[in-house]
Amino acid sequence: xxxxxxxxxxxxxxxxxxxxxxxxxxxxxxxxxxxxxxxxxxxxxxxxxxxxxxxxxxxxxxxxxxxxxxxxxxxxxxxxxxxxxxxxxxxxxxxxxxxxxxxxxxxxxxxxxxxxxxxxxxxxxxxxxxxxxxxxxxxxxxxxxxxxxxxxxxxxxxxxxxxxxxxxxxxxxxxxxxxxxxxxxxxxxxxxxxxxxxxxxxxxxxxxxxxxxxxxxxxxxxxxxxxxxxxxxxxxxxxxxxxxxxxxxxxxxxxxxxxxxxxxxxxxxxxxxxxxxxxxxxxxxxxxxxxxxxxxxxxxxxxxxxxxxxxxxxxxxxxxxxxxxxxxxxxxxxxxxxxxxxxxxxxxxxxxxxxxxxxxxxxxxxxxxxxxxxxxxxxxxxxxxxxxxxxxxxxxxxxxxxxxxxxxxxxxxxxxxxxxxxxxxxxxxxxxxxxxxxxxxxxxxxxxxxxxxxxxxxxxxxxxxxxxxxxxxxxxxxxxxxxxxxxxxxxxxxxxxxxxxxxxxxxxxxxxxxxxxxxxxxxxxxxxxxxxxxxxxxxxxxxxxxxxxxxxxxxxxxxxxxxxxxxxxxxxxxxxxxxxxxxxxxxxxxxxxxxxxxxxxxxxxxxxxxxxxxxxxxxxxxxxxxxxxxxxxxxxxxxxxxxxxxxxxxxxxxxxxxxxxxxxxxxxxxxxxxxxxxxxxxxxxxxxxxxxxxxxxxxxxxxxxx
Numbered sequence: 001x002x003x004x005x006x007x008x009x010x011x012x013x014x015x016x017x018x019x020x021x022x023x024x025x026x027x028x029x030x031x032x033x034x035x036x037x038x039x040x041x042x043x044x045x046x047x048x049x050x051x052x053x054x055x056x057x058x059x060x061x062x063x064x065x066x067x068x069x070x071x072x073x074x075x076x077x078x079x080x081x082x083x084x085x086x087x088x089x090x091x092x093x094x095x096x097x098x099x100x101x102x103x104x105x106x107x108x109x110x111x112x113x114x115x116x117x118x119x120x121x122x123x124x125x126x127x128x129x130x131x132x133x134x135x136x137x138x139x140x141x142x143x144x145x146x147x148x149x150x151x152x153x154x155x156x157x158x159x160x161x162x163x164x165x166x167x168x169x170x171x172x173x174x175x176x177x178x179x180x181x182x183x184x185x186x187x188x189x190x191x192x193x194x195x196x197x198x199x200x201x202x203x204x205x206x207x208x209x210x211x212x213x214x215x216x217x218x219x220x221x222x223x224x225x226x227x228x229x230x231x232x233x234x235x236x237x238x239x240x241x242x243x244x245x246x247x248x249x250x251x252x253x254x255x256x257x258x259x260x261x262x263x264x265x266x267x268x269x270x271x272x273x274x275x276x277x278x279x280x281x282x283x284x285x286x287x288x289x290x291x292x293x294x295x296x297x298x299x300x301x302x303x304x305x306x307x308x309x310x311x312x313x314x315x316x317x318x319x320x321x322x323x324x325x326x327x328x329x330x331x332x333x334x335x336x337x338x339x340x341x342x343x344x345x346x347x348x349x350x351x352x353x354x355x356x357x358x359x360x361x362x363x364x365x366x367x368x369x370x371x372x373x374x375x376x377x378x379x380x381x382x383x384x385x386x387x388x389x390x391x392x393x394x395x396x397x398x399x400x401x402x403x404x405x406x407x408x409x410x411x412x413x414x415x416x417x418x419x420x421x422x423x424x425x426x427x428x429x430x431x432x433x434x435x436x437x438x439x440x441x442x443x444x445x446x447x448x449x450x451x452x453x454x455x456x457x458x459x460x461x462x463x464x465x466x467x468x469x470x471x472x473x474x475x476x477x478x479x480x481x482x483x484x485x486x487x488x489x490x491x492x493x494x495x496x497x498x499x500x501x502x503x504x505x506x507x508x509x510x511x512x513x514x515x516x517x518x519x520x521x522x523x524x525x526x527x528x529x530x531x532x533x534x535x536x537x538x539x540x541x542x543x544x545x546x547x548x549x550x551x552x553x554x555x556x557x558x559x560x561x562x563x564x565x566x567x568x569x570x571x572x573x574x575x576x577x578x579x580x581x582x583x584x585x586x587x588x589x590x591x592x593x594x595x596x597x598x599x600x601x602x603x604x605x606x607x608x609x610x611x612x613x614x615x616x617x618x619x620x621x622x623x624x625x626x627x628x629x630x631x632x633x634x635x636x637x638x639x640x641x642x643x644x645x646x647x648x649x650x651x652x653x654x655x656x657x658x659x660x661x662x663x664x665x666x667x668x669x670x671x672x673x674x675x676x677x678x679x680x681x682x683x684x685x686x687x688x689x690x691x692x693x694x695x696x697x698x699x700x701x702x703x704x705x706x
Contacts, residue, residue, distance in 0.1 A: 005200045007111060008095035008126045008192065009182075009553075010140050011071035012041050015093070017051040018075030019045035025107075026146035027075035031056060036151075037136070037143030044069050044213055062091040064398035071385050073097040073134075073144060078104055078112060085116060086318040089123045097121070098129035099146050102188070117190040125191070132187020133165040135197070136172070139181045139206050149173050157208035158292050159201045164691050165212030167240070171285045172236055176287055177431040180204040195222040202229045209291035211284050212239045220590040227273035236454040238276045238287045241266055242636065264612040265588035271364065271625075272456030272614040276450035282439075283446040289436045290447035295411040297455050300377035301325030302448050304368045304415075305400065306384050307354035311417050315350050315384060315441055322445040324452070326350065333375040340367050347376075350384075360643035362396040369400045379452060380411040382444055386418075393426045401435040401592055411451070413437075415444040463618045468658055472497045476659065480666035480691040485532060488569055491687035496674065499655045501683040505572040514557055515550065517570050524548045524575065527556045528686075530567040534672075535688050538602050540564065545573065574683060579634055583684075585660045585667055587692070593660040593667060597622065597653050599631050600673040606633070615657035622650035622657075636675065638665040652682060668692040 001011075008104040016035065020027030023690040027047070031054045036041055044615035045053045048060035059065055062072065072088040074081060078100050088096055110118070113130060114387060119128040128135070131347075134145035138152050149172065156179030162168035171178065182201050195217065201207050211231070218222040231239050237269030244263040270277055271553075272620045278284045302324060306312040319326055327349050329337075337347035341364075342355035353368045365383075373381040383400045386392075393414065403411040412435050419439040436445045468476075476494060479486060486494075492502040506517035507530055518525065537543045542564055544556040560568060582600025585593050591614065597612025611628045613621060626632055626646065637643040652675070670689040 003200050003203060005126060005192065007070050008097075008128060008140060009135065009137050009200060011069075013044065013067060013069045014021065014039065014041060014071045014073060014142075014144070015044040015055075015065060015069030016047055016056075016073050016075060016087070017046045017062070018360070019047045019050065019056070019058055022073065024077070024148075025689070028054070029148060030059055030073055030075055030144070030146045033143035033145050033149070037138070037141045039141045039143070042067065050263070054328075062087050062093075062703070065091075065567070068092050069142070071095045073146075075146060076667075078102055082112070082115065083118075085119060085423055089101040089119070089125060095124065095126035096128070096135055096430060097189075098127065098187075099132060099134060100130055100651055102130040112334035113188060120191050126233075128184075129187040130190060131492075133168060133185035135182070135184035137182055137450035138179065139204065145185075149368065150176070155179065155206075157206050158288050159183065159207050159210040160288070161186065161197050161201070161210065162214075163189075163194055163215040164213050164242075167281070169198050169375045171211075171288075173503075174627050175285050176428055178285065178292060179432075189218055193218050194220045197228045198223075199229065202226060202235060204235060207235055207286055209236050209238065210286045212237065213281075213284070214239050214241045215243055216591065221642060222273065224269070224273075227269070227275065231457075234458060236276060236450070237273075238278060238284060238291070238450055239270065240278050240284045241270075245681055249451055260587070261486050262590075265594055266614040268594055268614045269591055272305075272360075272423065274454060274460075276453050278446055278450065286438055286440075286443040287447040287450045288437065289431065289524055290411070290413065290451055291445075291454075293411055293434050293436050294433065295405065295409065295617075297379040297409070297451050298376075298410050300375075300379045301327040302326050302450070303372035303375065303378040303381040304327075304384050305365065305381070306352045306371060307351060307362070308386065308417075310462050311386065312350045312352045312631075313440075314417075315445075318441055320392060322442070322449055324445050324449050327372075327377040327379075328376060329372070329375050330377060333371050336371045337368060339404040340364050340371070349378075358389060362399065363398075365400050366403035369404040369412075372380055372411065373404040373408040373410050378408070378410065380413070380448060381408075382413040382415045382438075382448075384415045384417060384441060384444075386416075392426045393430075395426065398430055398435070399427065401430065406561055413444060415441060417441060417545065457502060460620075462619065465616050465618050465654065465658060468498055469617075469661055473659075473662055476663055477666055479691075480663060481693075482691075486689040486691065487631055488528070488530065488687055491689040492684070494689065495687055498659055500652050500672070501681065502687060503571050503574070503683060503685065508568060508570065509566045511554065511557055511561075514553065514568065514570060521572055524573040525553065526571045526573045527553065527560060528571065529560050530569050531564045532567075534564070537686070540575050574685065576678050577641065578676040578677075578678040578682070581649060581677050581682075582671075582673040583649075583656060583675045584672060585615075585656065585670035586612075587668060594662045595657045597625060597649075598629055599634070600675065604673060610657045613657065615660040617654060617657045619647070619654050620651040622653040625653075626650070642679045645682060646677070646682050648680075648682045649677045650677070666692055668694060695703060 016030050018027040044065050045056040045058040050058040057643050071091045104112050158180050160180050160183040163186050165185045172183050184197050300495045329349050334347045404412045414437045431438050491503045491509040492505050496502045508514045525547045527544045528537050547553050580601035581606050595613045595615050599607050609630050611625045635646050669690040672684040675684045
């Protein structure tokens, strides 16, 4: 079935509206690029000032064309764009491209970009841009870009989609080691979005890897669908996501909401779908180079060969910081290396094989690299070198790479200790041969992390997640649709109903009823205010712990009721040792409910040791998420403290994630803090539930008074 973007990306004919003979003008560069790309369809030029432009017949209007143009590329000023768009719509064009910013002095409301978008949508026109650089469909020879570029081949396998024009050109125009099949600068995305392009390229047989320079997603549901498609096809996605700022934390009612931000939501989505995230343009380019080579990583970590002990130590340090595992060599590899290495050189990975050099040094280096990569625990390998004079690559390095790959079939890379070797002609030759030459150890490690992360995500098996029983789910939805606030006592009952252990809570509003409740409990007890509107009781002195007799209970009640009113909660105190965690639900404006988990208690905001997951998720996902926490070791017991029941916490987290997904339209926030994880089991000690309607009302008030 034809893709909906076909008329834009593979048009049968193209008209350049505003074609020009002026060198370096957009109207000139577009025609040049279409010729350079060997566009197979018919090209029309439109400009009443010329008869021909670059040997293309030029017509005064679209109506004078000998045949309908399927795609119209506009190269005119913003003051003329509305009239030109109307002409294209009357002409019957199916797609259009705008490069300009669509900004006018003294514009009216709605502004030009909004008027253009509305008219294109009304006409059913596939409009790309504005304020973008266009696209290159290298596979089909459609270079629909109005800016100069380098020469490109048609047989590439890398896709680059960028919401920044320079984010595309900085890699596309400058990195000869990457052979692209498609690239696009999406601009303002008035109609055609980065999600639309992504959906298209994931259907193309040439696509081996997709890189994205992402500022935001305007179509979250379609973005998720694209990630699912990429997973189904086994295509790695490498994303440079910019704009890492927290969102509206002051509006959140719960600790959980205050700890999450827009970037945390994106990271949760990336974690769920195995998106490999990079930090800068260099890492993005390097990861694309590494994924483009044809060889599949094995199991385990990385192996590296060096001719310097100092460089080896540097790589060890950088690998630790990057979270890249180094292979611990097996007995066979260790024995084989001992036979090759000079005395005194340890047969370990990373391997420094330089000692005295010698005439047979290159042969020994080949054998060493082959031995390293052949180890069953090696996924991929690199020869790390200091380069020759003027950043040249010694030809012998190519033999090391070929020997390593021949012995294992695994990916092999040549990595310069510093930038520079990528400019050597041999670098391009080796990269196209399947042995990429990379600049800098840090970039290589970032790419290796991406490759191994994609491998591990592909192997991951998610277990079936049991649904909530229908009766409990119905009770939740009914209560959340009730406009009155959910009390803590009600929250405890609701959470317990879905399998989250919570204490029995006695809600009272007088000393007499308080003492009656206490008679049914064992001391010590906890007394908490239940005054409406107080969500964090400890912040206002509304919690008294360790009440051990009736006299202390009366005194505590007197203090709380005098300041905060007569409504209180009485709870059995848990004296067992454990670790205080936080577990909650917050909402993201784009992706909906998210589950927050991490280390909690009264210092949750100070610790800021939490992670965010996209619901629903299984217990294994929760366990992996715990591994991202800085204080994860606390759960295993430190300084004589017992290890706590991590499995119980993961079960509870998974259950809450099922609730978050099942009630995504009803829940605003849920906060269980602290959730005490014990040596056996866990229990929530405080709970807050905010329905979606209440959460939105409070956010609106915060904006009005902010």
